[in-house]
Amino acid sequence: MPDPADLPSVAVAIRPEECVQRIPGDLDGDCQLDAYEVCMLGGHGHDVCECVENGGNMDVCVTEQNCEKLKDMLDPNKADIVPELENLKNAVNPNGEVGVLFKKNNGTYTNADIPPTNTPNVPITSGGDTYGAAHTHPTFGGFPMFTWADVYVLANLYNNAATDVKNEVTFMMVGKETNLSAEASVYALVIEDIEALNAALSSDLFNIVTLGKTLNQSSSLEKIIEVLVDAQNLSYGGDNEAEFLSEFSGHGIKLFKAENDLSNWKELEYNPALNSVFENPCN
Numbered sequence: 001m002p003d004p005a006d007l008p009s010v011a012v013a014i015r016p017e018e019c020v021q022r023i024p025g026d027l028d029g030d031c032q033l034d035a036y037e038v039c040m041l042g043g044h045g046h047d048v049c050e051c052v053e054n055g056g057n058m059d060v061c062v063t064e065q066n067c068e069k070l071k072d073m074l075d076p077n078k079a080d081i082v083p084e085l086e087n088l089k090n091a092v093n094p095n096g097e098v099g100v101l102f103k104k105n106n107g108t109y110t111n112a113d114i115p116p117t118n119t120p121n122v123p124i125t126s127g128g129d130t131y132g133a134a135h136t137h138p139t140f141g142g143f144p145m146f147t148w149a150d151v152y153v154l155a156n157l158y159n160n161a162a163t164d165v166k167n168e169v170t171f172m173m174v175g176k177e178t179n180l181s182a183e184a185s186v187y188a189l190v191i192e193d194i195e196a197l198n199a200a201l202s203s204d205l206f207n208i209v210t211l212g213k214t215l216n217q218s219s220s221l222e223k224i225i226e227v228l229v230d231a232q233n234l235s236y237g238g239d240n241e242a243e244f245l246s247e248f249s250g251h252g253i254k255l256f257k258a259e260n261d262l263s264n265w266k267e268l269e270y271n272p273a274l275n276s277v278f279e280n281p282c283n
Helices: 035-041 046-053 058-074 082-091 148-160 163-168 194-211 221-235 240-247
Strands: 099-105 108-114 130-136 170-175 185-191 253-258 265-271 276-281
Touching: 035 046, 046 058, 058 170, 058 185, 058 253, 058 265, 082 099, 082 130, 082 170, 082 185, 130 148, 130 163, 148 170, 148 185, 148 194, 148 221, 194 221, 240 253, 240 265, 240 276
Parallel strands: 130 170
Antiparallel strands: 099 108, 099 130, 170 185, 185 253, 253 265, 265 276
């Protein structure tokens, strides 16, 4: 019998246990979720999830990506929406609204004006290559902050957008206080967690129908949203930024405000203990 030490060595490949049942969100088929896949499953884009995979903190990665996205919109070599925002700042009026749609097709950015109205609302269409929009709020009969209906529009913009523009979705509002000589402010909403946003909006609709004395199961969506917005209007009256961030703290969204000269953005964060809003400028 030969000495085992004299036998030639043989490499043995040991196959891992076969992955027979894929997990939702398992992109590489290894039957487990890594940091990147968990992040993608949460509705975040490639850039955010790559940042997380490389060891970044989720909140920091999301903020950095949102800042980059919004700064790209101001960049004259990219989306270049500054002229559109300047026009909207000058178009704020006592009664009606006006807006603009932001589109991107095969890497090319375009904008489409929305005709002005004489009412405190303007139609925002969603779907396809539309990745965002901006609109004004009237100085009378409204206030310079997003409404519940605006947050609902943000969700529709994302849910109906083409896959390749979903990560760029944003909804902007331009408004100012009753003083017509005051300079208009520009705000932007972005989505942090689309699943949380959709769930929160559904809950809001259900609760207002259940608790609202003027609504029932056969009430139209338009009527339900009208009641939600009216309730919001009644509850506001002080610091609109703080009140909005407090009311929508569980909706999976982030609020940004542009510098007056539209050169940069800052994220607005609410501290409930101090009932104050802190500004974090984008780098």
